[in-house]
Each structure stands twice: as structure tokens, then as C-alpha cells.
Amino acid sequence: MVQSTSWLSVLCASIPVAFFVAFIFLPESPTYLMSQGKQSEAKAALRYFRGIDNDLDAEIKALKEQLRNYVKNRVTFNELLKSRATFKALIVSFGLMIFQQMSGIYPVLFYAEKIFKTFSISLNPPGAAIILGFCLVSSTYFSTMFLTKVRRRVLLLISFTAMAISLGSLAIYYHLKATTLSSNNTWMPLFTLCIFVSVYAAGVGPIPWLMLREIFPPNVRRRATAITAGFHWFLAFGVTKLYQNLVDMVRPGWTFWHFAVTCVVGIIFVYFFVPETKGRTLEEIQNEFDGIHKRRKHTHVIEVETVTGP
Secondary structure, eight states: OOOOHHHHHHHHHHHHHHHHHHHHTSOOOHHHHHHTTOHHHHHHHHHHHHOTTSOOHHHHHHHHHHHHHHHHHOOOHHHHHHSHHHHHHHHHHHHHHHHHHHTTHHHHHHTHHHHHHHHTBSSOHHHHHHHHHHHHHHHHHHHHHHHHHSOHHHHHHHHHHHHHHHHHHHHHHHHHHHHHTOOOOBSHHHHHHHHHHHHIIIIITTHHHHHHHHHSOHHHHHHHHHHHHHHHHHHHHHHHHHHHHHHHHHHHHHHHHHHHHHHHHHHHHHHHHOOOOTTOOHHHHHHHHHTOOOOOOOOOOOOOOOOOOO
């Protein structure tokens, strides 16, 4: 175990430094080189990534076609907001990121040891934080099975509901503990937070990112994804930075109530504003954003009675 904060910082810094050194020897992206008109260099870079035995002509041709379509259909930020369907898709993506981050996932993960010390759990706080991290990682692995079998809206609703119940239970436990002045160690905080991070990893965590490819047309997807990602990390920084201030103002119990209520509002948002995307085409999703509801074709069956004589 690394006990010194300085050595821990050096150890963490060594990983990005190693990445930096390794990336110096990597060629530039073939797509970028192609966009700069450097076709020979793009082909050499693609050969580096694919190997010398592969036929690259078909992929080079596909890259040229993609770049041609991108330049032809490229839109500005103002044009992104002009289309009703794209604007609604942007609201959906922003809303999902807001409720994802305002649920308190990063404060729970980053302040886990401090939270466990506050609630006086049975295990030592560092060990409990490791268990919490293991639950997050393992649930992320199993979430791939849920995403292929369960509809997006259903998984979001279940995930937000379970997160709200977990956080509400933890807040109630804090108030009861403060009222009874009990100092008995318990497993309750660890159990509720393990459920919280597990259901987050199964639904609220991956689905907003997955929907970015499903609700935006190809010509605006890059710009919309970049804007949404920037907004996401801005929220992540703000919520994590202000968490301790909120705890100092209203105490941990009411802080967790705040996160629980945010999850409840997230349920309402998903139910009324987020479309189902699993098993649907982009055209169907865009039509729903535009308010166009195509009627299903009905097959009319005409029954003919045969009248027979006596």
C-alpha cells in the first residue's frame, strides 16, 4: 500500500506519462490524414494499423466517401438548433446527462471512504470503498447483457427507481442514527451504496452515451456528441466540487435526500421525454421528435358467407 500522498501522485502520473511516450511513436489517424489531402500518408498509417497483408483499397475508398459526405452535410451549432428533431434530441441527451450526474454518482465514488467513516460501518472504510468499486466494475460487465435484452426506457426507469430507493434508504438511516444517538457498526450503508452503484452501471451510466448514436443523424452526430460530452464533464466537475459544500450546509442525510429526489425527477423526465430506441430506426425516432406518427397498415379481412340451398 502506498501511504504517502506524494508517492501516490507520482504513481498516478506515471500512467499518462507512459501513454504520452507511447503515442509519440504512433502514426496519425488515417481519417485525419485523408482530410488533409495526405492520401499516401493515410494509406501508410492504415497499413500500420491493419497489417501489410490486408487489402486497404476498399477501406480507403470508404474513408473518402465518409469524408465527402461529412463535408457535404456538415452543420454549424446554429444549424444544429434549427431542426426540431435535432433540438429535441439535444434536450434529451442533455437531460439524461444532468440526471446522471446530479444523482451523485461521482461524489459517492470519490468520497466513499469519508461517507463510510460518517456512517460508522462494520468494515474499515478503505476496505468498504474497494468493495464498492468492485460492485461498479462487475456491474459494468454484466450491463452489456441487459442492454441487448431490455428496452432502453425500461432499463432507465428501473435504474433511476432503484437508485432513488437506495439513496432514500441511506438518508433515512442517517436520520434514525442521528436521532437514536446509536454508534453501533452496521453494514447498511455499504449495502445500499453497492446497490446504488450497481444499478447505475446497469442503466443510467451507459445508456445516455449509447443513445447519442441512436437519436442523432450522422451529419450532426459528431458535433452533438462533442457538445454533450463537454456538458457531461462540466457537470461531473461541478457536482463533485460542490458536494462537500452541500454536506457542510445541510448535513449528509439531506444531501442524500437531494440526490434521491433528483433520481425521482429523472424518472419523470425519462417517462415523458425520452423515446424508446431499441429495435427502432433513426427515421422512426426522428419522426417521433417531429411529432409525426405514421399509421400502421391494417389488413382488412372480409368474411364472405356461403349460402347453400336446402
